[in-house]
Amino acid sequence: MADQRDAEFTDFVADHGGQLLRTACLVTGDAHLGEDLLQTALAKAYGSWEKVRRADHPVAYVRRLMINAHLSWVRRLMNTEQVLETIPETGSGDPQTAHADSDEMRQALRQLSTRVRTALVLRYFEDLSEADTAALMGCSRSTVNNHVTRGLAALRALLAPNGDLTPVSRRHP
Amino acid sequence: MTEHDTTLLADRMHRLADHMTPHLDVVGQVRAARERHRRQRRARITGLAVATAATALVAGTVVTTDVLSADRRTEVAAPSTPGPSAPETGLPAGWEPREFQGVVFAVPPGARSADTFIDVPVSSWTDGPSLIWNGPQLGGDQYSSVSVMIAEPFEGGLPPRGGGRSFTVPGAEQAYGNIETTVMTDGLASAERVVVWLELLAGDRVVQVDAVFDGGEPGQRMAQQLVDSLSVGEPD
Numbered sequence: 001m002a003d004q005r006d007a008e009f010t011d012f013v014a015d016h017g018g019q020l021l022r023t024a025c026l027v028t029g030d031a032h033l034g035e036d037l038l039q040t041a042l043a044k045a046y047g048s049w050e051k052v053r054r055a056d057h058p059v060a061y062v063r064r065l066m067i068n069a070h071l072s073w074v075r076r077l078m079n080t081e082q083v084l085e086t087i088p089e090t091g092s093g094d095p096q097t098a099h100a101d102s103d104e105m106r107q108a109l110r111q112l113s114t115r116v117r118t119a120l121v122l123r124y125f126e127d128l129s130e131a132d133t134a135a136l137m138g139c140s141r142s143t144v145n146n147h148v149t150r151g152l153a154a155l156r157a158l159l160a161p162n163g164d165l166t167p168v169s170r171r172h173p
Numbered sequence: 174m175t176e177h178d179t180t181l182l183a184d185r186m187h188r189l190a191d192h193m194t195p196h197l198d199v200v201g202q203v204r205a206a207r208e209r210h211r212r213q214r215r216a217r218i219t220g221l222a223v224a225t226a227a228t229a230l231v232a233g234t235v236v237t238t239d240v241l242s243a244d245r246r247t248e249v250a251a252p253s254t255p256g257p258s259a260p261e262t263g264l265p266a267g268w269e270p271r272e273f274q275g276v277v278f279a280v281p282p283g284a285r286s287a288d289t290f291i292d293v294p295v296s297s298w299t300d301g302p303s304l305i306w307n308g309p310q311l312g313g314d315q316y317s318s319v320s321v322m323i324a325e326p327f328e329g330g331l332p333p334r335g336g337g338r339s340f341t342v343p344g345a346e347q348a349y350g351n352i353e354t355t356v357m358t359d360g361l362a363s364a365e366r367v368v369v370w371l372e373l374l375a376g377d378r379v380v381q382v383d384a385v386f387d388g389g390e391p392g393q394r395m396a397q398q399l400v401d402s403l404s405v406g407e408p409d
Binding site (some may be wrong): 036145155 | 178179182183185186187188189190191192193195196197199200202203205207209212297327332336353355364366368370383385
């Protein structure tokens with residue numbers, strides 16, 4: 001029985017762990033925190049594997065565990081979290097390098113509050129609907145709408161002070 | 174942002190994820206998840222054993238006290254410790270009482286249709302049976318509503334949520350949520366609405382209450398009256 005669970009769980013991680021890890025890295029803004037967040041969610045999923053495998057969408061179920069764990073961390077760390085209000089020094093590295101676009105994007109995302117960043121990642125990276133994002137984050141659709149509106153406005157200011165969202169390496173001088 | 178902008182944003186997020194996500198070690202992740210789960214399970218069992226022993230000790234003390242003070246107790250007309258406060262019985266004018274699986278609450282007048290019952294079993298902390306009050310149209314495609322859903326607890330308690338505060342609801346061990354004023358967008362139009370979200374822990378179930386009312390003072394008042402009308406008893 002346990003062997004069967006382990007086999008199924010391993011298949012699940014092999015099939016979906018990569019995408020879940022990508023989401024975890026984006027919502028935390030950090031690769032190591034992303035790995036830890038994924039492991040937290042996977043430990044919960046392993047513990048209630050029967051429920052996960054019977055769910056209509058097991059990946060969505062585990063993603064929900066992951067986002068809840070993430071927002072729970074945030075609540076505990078809220079007093080120490082610092083959200084910078086100033087525009088970051090975008091493009092501080094060599095804009096010709098392959099990493100310039102990612103650095104600029106990562107810096108911009110990290111300026112946002114965690115809930116706003118999470119809402120943006122779920123809406124535009126995971127391509128979830130507003131209703132699904134609200135369900136995942138445990139808040140109302142209107143709250144998600146507010147987060148997304150504020151996040152997009154902030155990203156526009158952070159990423160495209162000249163109104164150009166094109167990645168920095170592709171911008172014409 | 175235009176659709177082009179959001180497409181660019183999605184594209185950049187995907188490239189950032191490509192860039193910053195480390196290689197997934199499937200075997201390592203599985204092993205770590207399994208070990209972490211087992212550690213947590215052992216900790217829970219240990220905690221349960223301690224709690225059981227403590228409960229037995231407290232129960233023994235209570236029984237002893239009762240035996241020793243039995244005669245004196247019969248002279249007391251009322252218990253010294255008050256029970257849970259009774260729910261408000263007086264409803265605002267026009268409000269109608271509702272009861273769903275032991276959850277008592279009230280809804281304002283003006284329903285546009287009969288209540289909707291979703292009769293599914295409690296299957297997780299996110300899904301279970303619900304009752305929906307279908308309120309009047311607020312404008313566009315937005316409608317006032319109140320929904321009460323019964324779900325499982327999340328790891329024995331309320332689901333982890335942020336952005337709310339604790340409430341006192343008769344019959345509930347814990348209540349957490351908020352009454353928020355938010356802007357809801359419907360197509361091109363936006364309007365202020367009052368939203369209630371509340372989760373109540375009562376024994377082995379969690380009651381999720383969600384409601385949408387019109388914005389402004391009337392909506393705030395309705396939201397508060399809904400919360401004030403709530404109480405939780407035993408399911409039918």
